[in-house]
Amino acid sequence: MSSETRQQPARLTRKGQATRSRIVAAAAQLMYERGVTEATLEDVRAAAGVSGSQIYHYFADKQALLLAVIEHQTEAVLELQAPLFDRLDSVRGLRAWRDAMVEFQRRLQCRGGCPIGSIGSEVAETNPEARLAVASGFLRWEGAIRAGLGAMHERGELEGDPDDLALAVLAALQGGLMLTQIQRAVRPLEVALDAALDHVASLVRVDPV
Amino acid sequence: MSSETRQQPARLTRKGQATRSRIVAAAAQLMYERGVTEATLEDVRAAAGVSGSQIYHYFADKQALLLAVIEHQTEAVLELQAPLFDRLDSVRGLRAWRDAMVEFQRRLQCRGGCPIGSIGSEVAETNPEARLAVASGFLRWEGAIRAGLGAMHERGELEGDPDDLALAVLAALQGGLMLTQIQRAVRPLEVALDAALDHVASLVRVDPV
Numbered sequence: 001m002s003s004e005t006r007q008q009p010a011r012l013t014r015k016g017q018a019t020r021s022r023i024v025a026a027a028a029q030l031m032y033e034r035g036v037t038e039a040t041l042e043d044v045r046a047a048a049g050v051s052g053s054q055i056y057h058y059f060a061d062k063q064a065l066l067l068a069v070i071e072h073q074t075e076a077v078l079e080l081q082a083p084l085f086d087r088l089d090s091v092r093g094l095r096a097w098r099d100a101m102v103e104f105q106r107r108l109q110c111r112g113g114c115p116i117g118s119i120g121s122e123v124a125e126t127n128p129e130a131r132l133a134v135a136s137g138f139l140r141w142e143g144a145i146r147a148g149l150g151a152m153h154e155r156g157e158l159e160g161d162p163d164d165l166a167l168a169v170l171a172a173l174q175g176g177l178m179l180t181q182i183q184r185a186v187r188p189l190e191v192a193l194d195a196a197l198d199h200v201a202s203l204v205r206v207d208p209v
Numbered sequence: 210m211s212s213e214t215r216q217q218p219a220r221l222t223r224k225g226q227a228t229r230s231r232i233v234a235a236a237a238q239l240m241y242e243r244g245v246t247e248a249t250l251e252d253v254r255a256a257a258g259v260s261g262s263q264i265y266h267y268f269a270d271k272q273a274l275l276l277a278v279i280e281h282q283t284e285a286v287l288e289l290q291a292p293l294f295d296r297l298d299s300v301r302g303l304r305a306w307r308d309a310m311v312e313f314q315r316r317l318q319c320r321g322g323c324p325i326g327s328i329g330s331e332v333a334e335t336n337p338e339a340r341l342a343v344a345s346g347f348l349r350w351e352g353a354i355r356a357g358l359g360a361m362h363e364r365g366e367l368e369g370d371p372d373d374l375a376l377a378v379l380a381a382l383q384g385g386l387m388l389t390q391i392q393r394a395v396r397p398l399e400v401a402l403d404a405a406l407d408h409v410a411s412l413v414r415v416d417p418v
Contacts, residue, residue, distance in 0.1 A: 033334055037246040113333060120391045121322060121330040125242055135391045167388070168404030171397055172377070175384025179376070182329045182344045191373045192380035199408040 020058045023048045028069045028076075032115055036066060036122050036130075066123075067133050073115040074137035078144065080104070088148025089155075091201045094169075098193040101173065106186050113181035116141075117174050142170045152204065160203040172196035229267045232257045237278045237285075241324055245275060245331050245339075275332075276342050282324040283346035287353065289313070297357025298364075300410045303378075307402040310382065311395050322390035325350075326383050351379045361413065369412040381405035 012020060026048035030039035041062055045055055059065040078085075084100055087093030112118070120134035146166035152158035158165075176192030221229060235257035239248035250271055254264055268274040287294075293309055296302030321327070329343035355375035361367035367374075385401030 035246065035331055035335065037244065038335065111334060113330060117387060118330050118333075121327050121387055122244055124322060124327075124390045125320060126244065126247065131391060138388060138391060164400045165404065167397055167400045168381070171384035171388055171401035172381055172404070173384065174387055175380035175382065175401070178326060178330055178383055178387070179347060179380055181333045182340060182347060188376055188380055191376045192384070195374065195377035195381070195405060195408050199404050199411070202408070202411055 016058075019050060019054060023050060023055055023058060023065070024068045024072045027065050028072050028115070031066070031069055031119065032073075032112055036119060041065070063127070063129065066119075066127075066130055070116065070119060070130060070133040070137060073119065074140060077114075077116060077137075078140060081144070085144045085148065088145060089151035090148075091197070091204055093148065094197050094200060098190075098197055101193065102186050102190050105177070105180055105189055110180050110184045110186060114174060114177045117177065118181075121178075138170065142166050145169050149200070156205070158200070158204055160200075165200055165203070169193075169196045169200070225267075228259060228263060232259060232264055232267060232274070233277045233281045236274050237281050237324070240275070240278055240328065241282075241321055245328055250274070272336070272338070275328075275336075275339055279325065279328060279339060279342040279346060282328070283349060286324060286346075287349060290353070294353045294357065297354060298360035299357075300406070300413055302357065303406050303409060307399075307406055310402065311399050314386070314389055314398055315395050319389050319393045319395060323383060323386045326386065327390075330387075347379065351375050354378050358409070365414070367409070367413055369409075374409055374412070378402075378405045378409070 023044065027039065027044045030043050030047055033039075034043075041052075041055060044065065045052055048055075055065070059068065081097065081100070084093070084097040088097060116134055116137045120131065120138075123130040123134070143166075146162055149158060149162035149165050149169075153160075153162045172192040172195065173189075176189035179188030179192070180186055232253060236248065236253045239252050239256055242248075243252075250261075250264060253274070254261055257264075264274070268277065290306065290309070293302070293306040297306060325343055325346045329340065329347070332339040332343070352375075355371055358367060358371035358374050358378075362369075362371045381401040381404065382398075385398035388397035388401070389395055
């Protein structure tokens with residue numbers, strides 16, 4: 001995120017912070033709806049209700065703004081799940097997380113896919129810096145899942161490698177989200193997560209409920 | 210695929226077929242490397258070594274070409290795996306398919322992701338016709354996996370629903386491919402498919418080897 005860091009002043013006033021946040025939120029929404037390439041800085045400017053010079057005050061270019069959006073979406077995705085992450089150290093907690101992920105997609109009418117994954121898929125071959133930022137976001141997500149599985153493992157309840165299982169659960173989530181977006185139906189996400197969690201459950205010797 | 214059907218003449222000469230195929234192959238490669246939005250018709254024209262009027266002879270617009278690319282990539286993906294599909298009615302055959310998918314990504318240095326999935330992710334929110342074409346491609350892929358699992362189920366070897374398991378395996382593959390593309394490492398794909406196939410294997414009562 002070097003270009004963002006370069007651009008972002010060391011200290012922003014409270015008002016400056018608010019303006020910057022509004023620009024990032026508007027860009028995130030537009031990139032989510034239309035894709036990174038299709039969302040122009042002019043669209044972002046209009047949606048955020050700021051002037052062009054205000055955008056350039058906070059972001060050197062679209063790349064800097066994209067990196068801020070990836071950070072923003074990572075935070076949003078993790079914050080949304082935060083209340084559920086604490087309970088991922090039991091099969092019951094994992095199932096509750098699965099239900100919440102499915103319900104969230106249902107409310108969105110299966111639109112949009114994963115806010116991080118869809119950016120990642122779009123930029124992976126053309127923008128190494130953005131690809132790495134997405135990879136970093138996924139690592140944090142994987143880490144949150146891993147924490148629950150690791151706790152079960154340390155308590156002697158879970159056989160199998162918690163690192164591998166966390167990555168497998170994240171992959172099932174991502175594949176399920178993408179197919180759910182393409183099919184406009186929650187079934188792919190439900191089935192993908194159920195299979196992954198059934199696999200985890202089959203490796204659990206004792207599950208405290 | 211209405212616009213393509215409209216545009217494509219009822220009969221093409223052999224030379225016309227070859228020219229059309231060359232255009233589609235060039236477009237598929239460019240869209241794979243750069244994304245759908247970034248690959249312009251002018252880029253395709255240059256890469257295929259044809260004139261602008263030749264492109265418009267075969268395709269009314271970029272949308273028609275995109276639909277032909279989705280069809281082309283679906284065929285390519287299924288053809289690549291065809292020799293392995295016949296053996297998906299055993300755990301050994303499923304593992305061989307997994308190994309081939311991983312090896313293929315290794316040879317590509319984990320670049321590109323899924324040729325269908327990456328288009329799907331890019332167009333899902335902005336192009337319903339293309340989204341449905343991608344959904345149709347995924348259904349064929351899911352069907353090929355389902356055929357093997359269904360055969361096991363009919364022989365009484367596989368417990369569990371072969372429809373759900375086929376979709377879960379495809380989701381694990383897609384999520385694994387995307388994370389492998391983002392991380393430039395085969396481990397996500399390996400781990401995702403291993404978890405999905407371990408789950409299938411746990412439901413197999415007899416596996417003829």
